[in-house]
Amino acid sequence: MPITLTMPALSPTMEEGTLATWLIAVGDKFEAGDVVAEIETDKATMEFEVPEGGTLARIDVPAGTEGVAVGTVIATIALDGEDVDTVASATPTNAAAPAAEPAPEDAARPEPANAPQPAPAADGNRLFASPLARRIAAEKGIDLADVPGSGPRGRIVRLDVEAALSGGAATSGASAAAAATAPAQAQATTDAGPYREGTYEVVELDNMRKTIARRLTESKQTVPHFYLRADVELDALLALRSQLNAAAPAGADEAPAYKISVNDLVIKALARALHDVPDANVTWADGSMLRHHAVDVAVAVAIDGGLITPIIRDAEQKSISAISNAMKDLAARARSRKLSPEEYQGGTTSVSNLGMFGVTSFDAVINPPHGTILAVGAGTRRAVVRDSGIEAATVMTVTLSVDHRVVDGAVGAELLAAFKRLIESPLALIA
Numbered sequence: 001m002p003i004t005l006t007m008p009a010l011s012p013t014m015e016e017g018t019l020a021t022w023l024i025a026v027g028d029k030f031e032a033g034d035v036v037a038e039i040e041t042d043k044a045t046m047e048f049e050v051p052e053g054g055t056l057a058r059i060d061v062p063a064g065t066e067g068v069a070v071g072t073v074i075a076t077i078a079l080d081g082e083d084v085d086t087v088a089s090a091t092p093t094n095a096a097a098p099a100a101e102p103a104p105e106d107a108a109r110p111e112p113a114n115a116p117q118p119a120p121a122a123d124g125n126r127l128f129a130s131p132l133a134r135r136i137a138a139e140k141g142i143d144l145a146d147v148p149g150s151g152p153r154g155r156i157v158r159l160d161v162e163a164a165l166s167g168g169a170a171t172s173g174a175s176a177a178a179a180a181t182a183p184a185q186a187q188a189t190t191d192a193g194p195y196r197e198g199t200y201e202v203v204e205l206d207n208m209r210k211t212i213a214r215r216l217t218e219s220k221q222t223v224p225h226f227y228l229r230a231d232v233e234l235d236a237l238l239a240l241r242s243q244l245n246a247a248a249p250a251g252a253d254e255a256p257a258y259k260i261s262v263n264d265l266v267i268k269a270l271a272r273a274l275h276d277v278p279d280a281n282v283t284w285a286d287g288s289m290l291r292h293h294a295v296d297v298a299v300a301v302a303i304d305g306g307l308i309t310p311i312i313r314d315a316e317q318k319s320i321s322a323i324s325n326a327m328k329d330l331a332a333r334a335r336s337r338k339l340s341p342e343e344y345q346g347g348t349t350s351v352s353n354l355g356m357f358g359v360t361s362f363d364a365v366i367n368p369p370h371g372t373i374l375a376v377g378a379g380t381r382r383a384v385v386r387d388s389g390i391e392a393a394t395v396m397t398v399t400l401s402v403d404h405r406v407v408d409g410a411v412g413a414e415l416l417a418a419f420k421r422l423i424e425s426p427l428a429l430i431a
Helices: 084-089 130-139 158-166 173-181 184-191 207-222 236-245 262-276 318-337 409-424
Strands: 003-008 016-022 035-040 045-049 054-059 065-071 075-077 223-235 282-286 289-291 296-298 301-303 306-307 349-353 374-388 389-404
Touching: 016 207, 045 282, 054 084, 065 282, 130 158, 207 306, 207 389, 223 409, 236 262, 262 296, 262 318, 262 349, 262 374, 262 409, 282 301, 296 318, 301 318, 374 409
Parallel strands: 296 349, 349 374
Antiparallel strands: 003 075, 016 035, 016 065, 035 045, 054 075, 223 389, 282 289, 301 306, 374 389
């Protein structure tokens, strides 16, 4: 009996994904555990391993299809001893109901073999099409009723509309007129408001940007933020960093085994501070809170199209060099979207550092369910007042954003004071 491959849930929160690439073709044989496709989630491009061997009889969802819901059949597999052609000719699990009889002029139109069918209408008016496909069709004056859909259940996807454009697909009279004479309608389609047509380009949101927008909007709307700021002197920390890097042993390629950054020391100091103030090492749990035994620090990393927060696990126990090497590895794989879900999901707090861009201070949005996030600014030379008078020092401003549901003001202040103490007396970080 043939089996089917379905769109997997590659993370606990995944609802849909993009089938980026098929790595095998129809007729190819594979073994259990082979990687047969790459799937894009909102955070990463991940390999899809098959649970059972067989022969690929039919691809039900072509490469490039966006918005494929978890559980959708994406391919049909013939097992050993089964006829591939027979399995391939079986009715696809994702097939839509039969379309209505074509009009006489349509019946006379020749159709190529195995051509995709136009997306069926659920009620005679509604076509199955992705939001991106609808947007492109509206902008280009394409009538979706004339576009064959290659997605699940005949759904029209972006590639179908682009194929229709490159092939000179006909537009309906109404669509052509609307495209030619209705700039207001174009504005409504793109939510461009008062901006004149032709003075902007529409940038579609990918899954990552949509997820960022949704989660951070929810955070600002539902999490009661308050903010605590402190100026932290860095001179002792910078001196320690220079000493540690100078003492780094040579690695296998004769390069230093590690190169510690200020951010690595910030991660370590925050982890130690949370260990010392355990009432702040908490996360929200929908009506209760979790007080964590380990400190897992999520670190914001900018990538193309957004950001991701890979996690340094048990950061309070790791050496500074171990944190440094782990952070470099996670950041590199984050930028190539090769992180596994367990490497960026979870954590008990976050660090967001914009100091390298010259930003002196900012307020970061809490990443739920974390109870805190530390925003780190640039270290700058400033005048500080001491008993002996005014001196110059390297000073960094940090802002702790706190979820008031789980961390009270006094606890947040205690955490920030512990962090400041560790940064300004950094030998405690290597004790």
